[in-house]
Amino acid sequence: MVGKRDWLDAGLVLLAEQGAPSVTIERLTERLGLSKGSFYHHFKGMSGYRTALLEHFEAERTTRFVAQAEQAGGDRLRTLMDLVTAPGPAPGLEIAVRAWALQDAEARTIQERIDRTRVDYLTEVCGDAELGRALYLVVVGAGQVVPPLSGRRLRSALELVLGRTR
Template structure:
């Protein structure tokens, strides 16, 4: 039986692949091969599910990254960069959540909180608000250009900025 996390992970995958409108009970049940009853066992409806999905996104793509960087021995910034640069649906998911935030007040509120948390953490570990903001803007912008920057190109851009501050 699928647990709550399975439903949320499936929602993040749909979100990354097709955007917020694709996250429906029908598509989730099809992806997981489960019934609507299983969905309603974990969530009261789509409104509650979408709230939980945004919380899951924040926990997976912000809170977890900060916690792992804090637990790492050595350079927190390098650890954070390594986490951000892991291949996978990260860039597509980030773009999808930002697009969702343009159309939905709850998603916008969560995206604003995520942006504040990320920039505050970067400022803390860099010791410089302008550098922290610049690094974050590079990461966000790298996913917004068409075509998006590859992981290698993003790493090079970040290292250029970090190298220029020495």
């Protein structure tokens, strides 16, 4: 049975592949092979879905990463680097959410909260606000260049910043 999370995961894939305008009920139902009735069983329309999608993105790409780094013990920064550089939709998804935030007030509010949470956590982990901000800017910038840096190249850039500052 398809649940709310399946709808949200499908939305993240569409978002990463084609951007926010592509996330429509029609495309979601087509992708999942389900009816609009199933969509409306879980969400009160597209506005509610978009809010849930942004919150799901935050939970998957920020809250979960922080929780995993905390659970790993030891080197939290290394755990974060592993998560950020792992294969997956990350660069496309991050770019799509940032583009969405430029055009939508709700997306912008959530993106600001995500950025603040990430920088604050990196600052806590590094014990240095400037280093935390610099590492985050490397990650954001790596996703914005065309083509985006691969996980291996992103890791090298992060290690270069860490090596030069420690």
